[in-house]
Amino acid sequence: MNLVLKALAAAAVMVAGTSSFAMAETPRQKAQANYLASDANGDGALSFAEFKSFIDLNAQDGIGQSGLIKRTNRYAMAFERLDADRNGIISPAELQAAANQR
Numbered sequence: 001m002n003l004v005l006k007a008l009a010a011a012a013v014m015v016a017g018t019s020s021f022a023m024a025e026t027p028r029q030k031a032q033a034n035y036l037a038s039d040a041n042g043d044g045a046l047s048f049a050e051f052k053s054f055i056d057l058n059a060q061d062g063i064g065q066s067g068l069i070k071r072t073n074r075y076a077m078a079f080e081r082l083d084a085d086r087n088g089i090i091s092p093a094e095l096q097a098a099a100n101q102r
């Protein structure tokens with residue numbers, strides 16, 4: 001488990017902890033929880049298949065452009081844009097870099 005994944009896991013725990021206070025989760029917290037839920041093989045990064053489920057979960061939560069990507073079936077385009085080093089998987093760092101651009 002690398003440090004970034006530990007940070008994400010900690011964030012997910014925090015999300016679980018705060019939900020009992022009936023506080024609205026921020027989109028970022030939801031996205032982090034969705035990221036962990038989508039990482040089927042637990043390697044801390046998203047393959048294309050895992051990325052699709054990540055977008056679908058985010059679309060359900062109305063996060064960012066996920067609904068648009070899902071509706072228009074632009075998973076591949078979004079994946080390519082996020083996969084900065086083009087190694088076929090999206091790392092937490094790549095996702096973070098994209099999130100910080102907005």
Ligand SMILES: [Ca+2]
Nearest residue numbers: 039041043045
């Ligand atoms: Ca994975």
Ligand SMILES: [Ca+2]
Nearest residue numbers: 083085087089
């Ligand atoms: Ca990558």
